[in-house]
Amino acid sequence: MxxxxxxxxxxxxxxxxxxxxxxxxxxxxxxxxxxxxxxxxxxxxMVSREEFDAVKAMAATAREEVEVLKARLDALEAQAPSAAAVKKPRKAPEA
The missing domain is CATH 1.20.5 (Single alpha-helices involved in coiled-coils or other helix-helix interfaces)
Structure with a gap:
């Protein structure tokens, strides 16, 4: 045993x-x-997480600014007379 x-x-x-x-x-x-x-x-x-977040925030801000500028441009275009209605001055014939 x-x-x-x-x-x-x-x-x-x-x-x-x-x-x-x-x-x-x-x-x-x-x-x-x-x-x-x-x-x-x-x-x-590769970028760090902090750098990525900073660029992401800047891109979001830029997108918002673009939207604001688009709205301003649309408003200005609505106020301006249409391009077809505006007569362009003729150039004097060249001699």
Missing amino acids: QSENRFFDDLAKLINGAAGTIAGAGREFETTAREKAREWVGGLD
């Missing part, structure tokens, strides 16, 4: 050691993969 218990104890230690080694290798792989991903993304020409 004593030898059977020792066999199972040794087997349990071996399995626990293998599981620890596999878990450590998994953690090391994950860390290495994260570092490689950071290096790869860092090498790309």
Whole structure:
């Protein structure tokens, strides 16, 4: 009986050691993969979130300004006489 218990104890230690080694290798792989991903993304020409948000806000402001200017232009065009009704002055014949 004593030898059977020792066999199972040794087997349990071996399995626990293998599981620890596999878990450590998994953690090391994950860390290495994260570092490689950071290096790869860092090498790309990407903007930060703050820069993106700033440009997005500026674009929204520009769109609003364009809408205001379009409305002003429409109002001015409505007030001006139509182009067909306006007679263009004739040029003097060239000699």
